[in-house]
Amino acid sequence: MTTEQPTAALPDAPTNPVQALLEAPLSLRERKKLKTRQTVRREAYRLFAEQGYENTTVEQIAAAAEVSPSTFFRYFATKEDLVLTDEYDPAMITALLERPTDEPFLQSCRAVMTGMIHHLLEHERQELVTRMRLVTEVPALRAGLHRADNSPQELFLTVLTRRAGVEEPTYEMRVTAAAIGAVTTEAVLRWATGGGQEDIAGLVDRTFALLESGFVGV
Amino acid sequence: MTTEQPTAALPDAPTNPVQALLEAPLSLRERKKLKTRQTVRREAYRLFAEQGYENTTVEQIAAAAEVSPSTFFRYFATKEDLVLTDEYDPAMITALLERPTDEPFLQSCRAVMTGMIHHLLEHERQELVTRMRLVTEVPALRAGLHRADNSPQELFLTVLTRRAGVEEPTYEMRVTAAAIGAVTTEAVLRWATGGGQEDIAGLVDRTFALLESGFVGV
DNA sequence: AGTCTTTTGAGAGTTACTGTCATTTGACAG
DNA sequence: CTGTCAAATGACAGTAACTCTCAAAAGACT
Numbered sequence: 001m002t003t004e005q006p007t008a009a010l011p012d013a014p015t016n017p018v019q020a021l022l023e024a025p026l027s028l029r030e031r032k033k034l035k036t037r038q039t040v041r042r043e044a045y046r047l048f049a050e051q052g053y054e055n056t057t058v059e060q061i062a063a064a065a066e067v068s069p070s071t072f073f074r075y076f077a078t079k080e081d082l083v084l085t086d087e088y089d090p091a092m093i094t095a096l097l098e099r100p101t102d103e104p105f106l107q108s109c110r111a112v113m114t115g116m117i118h119h120l121l122e123h124e125r126q127e128l129v130t131r132m133r134l135v136t137e138v139p140a141l142r143a144g145l146h147r148a149d150n151s152p153q154e155l156f157l158t159v160l161t162r163r164a165g166v167e168e169p170t171y172e173m174r175v176t177a178a179a180i181g182a183v184t185t186e187a188v189l190r191w192a193t194g195g196g197q198e199d200i201a202g203l204v205d206r207t208f209a210l211l212e213s214g215f216v217g218v
Numbered sequence: 219m220t221t222e223q224p225t226a227a228l229p230d231a232p233t234n235p236v237q238a239l240l241e242a243p244l245s246l247r248e249r250k251k252l253k254t255r256q257t258v259r260r261e262a263y264r265l266f267a268e269q270g271y272e273n274t275t276v277e278q279i280a281a282a283a284e285v286s287p288s289t290f291f292r293y294f295a296t297k298e299d300l301v302l303t304d305e306y307d308p309a310m311i312t313a314l315l316e317r318p319t320d321e322p323f324l325q326s327c328r329a330v331m332t333g334m335i336h337h338l339l340e341h342e343r344q345e346l347v348t349r350m351r352l353v354t355e356v357p358a359l360r361a362g363l364h365r366a367d368n369s370p371q372e373l374f375l376t377v378l379t380r381r382a383g384v385e386e387p388t389y390e391m392r393v394t395a396a397a398i399g400a401v402t403t404e405a406v407l408r409w410a411t412g413g414g415q416e417d418i419a420g421l422v423d424r425t426f427a428l429l430e431s432g433f434v435g436v
Numbered sequence: 437a438g439t440c441t442t443t444t445g446a447g448a449g450t451t452a453c454t455g456t457c458a459t460t461t462g463a464c465a466g
Numbered sequence: 467c468t469g470t471c472a473a474a475t476g477a478c479a480g481t482a483a484c485t486c487t488c489a490a491a492a493g494a495c496t
Contacts, residue, residue: 146364182400214432
């Protein structure tokens with residue numbers, strides 16, 4: 001599973017898939033769960049900022065959020081997951097699959113990335129910066145970013161495979177997904193280490209330009 | 219530190235850097251250490267093969283190698299490191315830096331990769347296959363491959379920076395290193411999952427061809 | 437043979453997780 | 467409003483990967 005529980009299956013293709021996943025049926029019991037999840041995350045980030053990621057224990061986080069450690073692990077499989085998981089993968093996938101099949105894949109990615117990031121910028125810029133900064137600075141998190149099941153690389157591979165309508169991806173698809181995944185990660189991390197000040201669209205452009213050029217001149 | 223202790227600094231540029239690091243001054247005390255390291259690794263791989271990576275504890279490995287757990291951790295910083303560290307990074311770096319500066323970087327990489335792998339093939343094919351297979355199959359290892367300090371990505375970034383004769387790498391260098399690192403990893407892993415039967419040169423060729431083409435047609 | 441340094445092992449402690457079970461809490465029917 | 471059921475929680479015990487400290491053992495060199 002690459003995301004936190006989607007609570008409801010997506011019924012039909014929404015016009016703007018990035019916005020779409022944000023309105024949930026919002027059951028009654030679910031509100032509490034959501035609030036708990038948010039509280040835990042918020043307290044965790046606060047403690048991370050004060051003491052650093054590695055000096056903060058799960059126990060401390062749980063205490064600060066007023067839940068038991070058991071509960072912490074029911075919400076987040078690992079301490080890393082608290083930082084690394086996000087809810088946007090399915091939206092990315094949908095958006096990418098909605099692109100015309102004859103569009104060069106790099107171009108699709110460029111467009112979707114830009115749109116995605118702009119949305120995030122409006123809604124949770126600060127949290128995104130904090131998270132990505134943590135990822136660059138904590139080796140364990142940087143590594144965790146590449147776990148097979150929720151990495152950008154895996155996301156792109158999924159899309160490429162589905163787009164081609166095949167079961168198993170070809171080697172060329174794997175290589176492509178690896179390259180794009182690595183490169184987009186680099187872009188986002190760079191943007192975050194600059195405090196989110198840099199023009200993200202420009203960054204994405206430079207990144208994909210390099211890929212599309214086949215690295216001439218370097 | 220990206221490698222196991224080199225025991226002696228490289229005195230001068232060797233004709234074949236890949237071969238070079240293999241003859242050590244071979245001190246007297248060092249032999250025992252080397253033997254211990256090899257024994258631990260060998261026993262570990264044996265146990266991994268029998269029971270799997272995750273079902274094998276460090277304690278078991280230490281027992282099988284007839285050392286204490288303390289000693290295990292003196293030789294390998296983590297259980298992952300046992301699988302992930304290798305001695306070839308410095309050789310790769312040297313080889314890459316010896317390439318003509320005006321050669322396109324992708325071409326340098328392609329050449330050095332091929333040479334490197336051919337050497338490994340002759341000397342430790344089976345171990346390489348086993349290791350890379352483990353890496354593909356165990357999520358923790360796959361993630362560990364990307365820890366900032368010993369990843370292929372970091373290696374390529376080092377070379378690009380030094381080659382340009384600057385202190386801090388540019389963003390373009392970072393992106394390039396990320397892409398090449400991801401893609402070469404993919405090639406090696408694919409080769410290993412095929413049991414090392416596939417033609418590695420051909421695989422490398424396909425991989426770099428894709429990168430050089432800027433992914434036209436995908 | 438004696439001294440000095442490096443390597444080793446023993447043991448205690450921390451922390452991220454896992455699994456189990458009893459208790460609580462919200463959902464819903466009547 | 468009450469009783470019933472399922473889901474969420476907390477308390478607790480256990481495992482395994484590390485970390486630190488210190489004393490014993492072993493190689494190096496005089």
